[in-house]
Amino acid sequence: MSGTVWGIHMADILASAPVDDGFVGIGWEPLGDLSALAPTRDAFKARFLEVYPEENPGAVPVKAGVLLRFACHMEPGDVVVYPSKPDKMVHIGQIADGYEWHAEHMNQYPHRRKVTWIAARPRSDFSQSALYEIGSAITLFEITNHADEFLAAMKGESTGAEAIDKDTIEEVSNQVEESTEDFIIKRLKTKLSPYEFEKFVAHLLTCMGYHARVTQQSSDGGIDIIAHRDELGFEPPIIKVQCKQTLDQTGRPAVQQLHGAIETGEHGLFVTLGGYSPDALVFERSKPNLRLISGTSLIELVYAHYEKFAPRYKVLLPLQRTYIPGPVAGAPD
Numbered sequence: 186m187s188g189t190v191w192g193i194h195m196a197d198i199l200a201s202a203p204v205d206d207g208f209v210g211i212g213w214e215p216l217g218d219l220s221a222l223a224p225t226r227d228a229f230k231a232r233f234l235e236v237y238p239e240e241n242p243g244a245v246p247v248k249a250g251v252l253l254r255f256a257c258h259m260e261p262g263d264v265v266v267y268p269s270k271p272d273k274m275v276h277i278g279q280i281a282d283g284y285e286w287h288a289e290h291m292n293q294y295p296h297r298r299k300v301t302w303i304a305a306r307p308r309s310d311f312s313q314s315a316l317y318e319i320g321s322a323i324t325l326f327e328i329t330n331h332a333d334e335f336l337a338a339m340k341g342e343s344t345g346a347e348a349i350d351k352d353t354i355e356e357v358s359n360q361v362e363e364s365t366e367d368f369i370i371k372r373l374k375t376k377l378s379p380y381e382f383e384k385f386v387a388h389l390l391t392c393m394g395y396h397a398r399v400t401q402q403s404s405d406g407g408i409d410i411i412a413h414r415d416e417l418g419f420e421p422p423i424i425k426v427q428c429k430q431t432l433d434q435t436g437r438p439a440v441q442q443l444h445g446a447i448e449t450g451e452h453g454l455f456v457t458l459g460g461y462s463p464d465a466l467v468f469e470r471s472k473p474n475l476r477l478i479s480g481t482s483l484i485e486l487v488y489a490h491y492e493k494f495a496p497r498y499k500v501l502l503p504l505q506r507t508y509i510p511g512p513v514a515g516a517p518d
Contacts, residue, residue: 188260188262188263188264189258189259189260189263189264189327190263190264190265190266190327190328190329190332190335190336191259191263191264191265191266191280191325191326191327191328192265192266192267192268192318192319192321192325192326192327192328193209193211193265193266193267193324193325193326194267194268194321194323194324194325195209195210195211195267195269195294196212196294197270197271198293199293199294200271201269201271201272202293203267203269203276203300204267204269204272204276204302204305207278207281207299207300207301207302208297208298208299208300209265209267209280209297209298209300210290210293210294210295210296210297210298211251211252211255211294211296211324211325212294212296213233213236213248213252213296214291214292214295215236215237216232216233216236216252216296217286218286218288219252219255219256219284219286219296220256220284220286222256224253224256224257225253226246226249226250226253229249229250229252229253229256230245230246230249232249233245233248233249233252247323251323251324251325252296254325255284255296255298255325256284256296257284259280259284259298260280261279261280261281261282261283262279262280263279263280264277264278264279264280264332264335264336264339265277265278265279265280265300266319266328266335268308268316268319268320272305273307273308274305274306274307274308275305275306275307275308275310275311275319275335275338276302276304276305277302277303277304277305277306277335277338277339278300278301278302278303278304278339279300279301279303280298280299280300281298281299281300281301282298282299283298284296284297284298285297285298285299303339304338304339304340304341306338306344309346310338310344310346311331311334311335311338311344311346312331312334312344312345312346314330314331315330315331315334315335315344315346317361318330318331319331334346365504366481366484369484369487369502369504370432370458370480370484372501372502373385373430373458373483373501373502374430374432374458376501377430377501379428379430380399382428382430383399383409383410383428384399385498385501386409386410386426386428386456387399387410387412387426388494388495388498389483389486389487389490390410390412390424390426392490392493392494393486393490394414395412395413395414395424396412396413396414396415396416397410397411397412397426398410398411398412407427407442407443407446408425408426408427408443408446409426409427409428410424410425410426410428411423411424411425411426412424412426412454421450421451422450422451422452422474423450423451423452424451424452424453424454425443425446425447425451425452425453425454426453426454426455426456427439427443427453427454427455427456428456428457429455429456429457429458429459430457430458431457431458431459432458432459432480433459434459434460434461434462435455435457435459435460435461435462435465435477436461436462436464436465437462437464437465437467437468439455439465440455440461440465440468440469440475440477441468443455443475444468444472444475447474447475451474452474452475452476453472453474453475453476454475454476454478455475455476455477455478456478456483457478457479457480458480458483459479459480460479460480460481461477461479465477487502491504
C-alpha cells in the first residue's frame with residue numbers, strides 16, 4: 186500500500202464524533218477556510234501571525250506546518266491513525282476526500298477531512314515504541330518508524346508487538362527519562378538567575394535535612410552556601426557549597442579553589458548543571474571531604490526530594506510521578 190501514514194490527535198471534547206461521523210479535524214477556528222490560502226508554508230505562516238500576533242515566534246512554523254499538512258499534503262488514500270482517549274482505542278482508516286471547511290462546527294474542529302475507518306484496535310495490540318511514536322506532542326505528524334505495524338493492524342493482521350524485545354522497551358524508557366532530564370536542566374538554566382540557582386540548591390539541601398543559607402552575592406570567596414546539620418551551625422560538619430549555573434565542563438582549577446577555602450573539619454560541595462573534567466574527578470577522589478555534584482546527580486536529588494519542595498519550586502519544575510517500562514527480566518514460560 187502506497188501513501189503516507191499519518192498520526193493525529195483530537196481533543197476529548199469531540200467524544201466519539203470523529204469515529205461516528207467519519208472524519209478527522211483540527212482546531213484553530215479563527216483562521217477560517219484554509220483553502221483560500223496559497224498552498225505554501227509562507228502563506229500559512231503569514232495567516233497564522235495575522236490571526237495570532239502574540240504567538241511565540243518559535244511555535245509559528247510548527248503550527249503553520251500542521252495546518253499546511255492537513256489542508257494540502259494529506260491525500261485521499263493516505264492512512265490515518267487516531268489514538269482516541271475517550272474509548273482507549275487506536276482507530277485506523279483512510280482519507281476519503283480533500284480538505285473541507287465546516288463553519289457550522291466552529292467549536293468542534295471545523296477544519297476536516299472525511300475518513301473511512303477500517304479498524305479499531307486496543308492499545309495493547311501495539312508495541313511500546315509504536316505507542317510512543319503516536320504519542321507525539323504535535324497535532325498532526327507522519328508515522329515513519331512503525332508504519333508497518335499500523336498497516337498490519339488495519340488489515341487485521343498481527344502487529345508483531347509480542348515480539349518486541351527488552352532492548353526496544355528500554356529504549357522507550359530511556360527516551361522518556363532523557364526528555365525529563367533535559368526539561369529539568371533547561372528550566373534550571375533559563376528560568377533562574379545565578380543567585381536564584383544558589384537559592385534553589387540551598388532549598389534542596391534544606392529538603393535533605395540540612396540548615397542552609399545563601400551567602401552575600403559578593404565577596405564570599407567563591408562560597409555560595411553554608412550548610413550544617415544543627416540549627417545554629419556549631420556542630421560539624423560545616424559544608425561549604427559553590428554553585429555554577431553552567432552546562433560547560435568544570436575543570437580542576439575551579440574545584441581546587443573551592444577546596445582551598447575549606448578549613449579543617451569542613452566539607453566542600455561543588456554543584457553544576459554540567460559535568461566535570463577527568464582531572465577534576467581525579468582530584469575529588471583524592472579528597473575525602475570534597476564532593477562534586479554534576480547535572481545528572483542533581484537531577485537524581487531532585488527526584489528523591491521533590492515531594493518536600495516548596496510550591497514555588499514545584500511551579501518551576503512541574504513534575505508528576507508516573508510509571509514507564511523498566512528492564513525486562515526473563516519472561517515466564
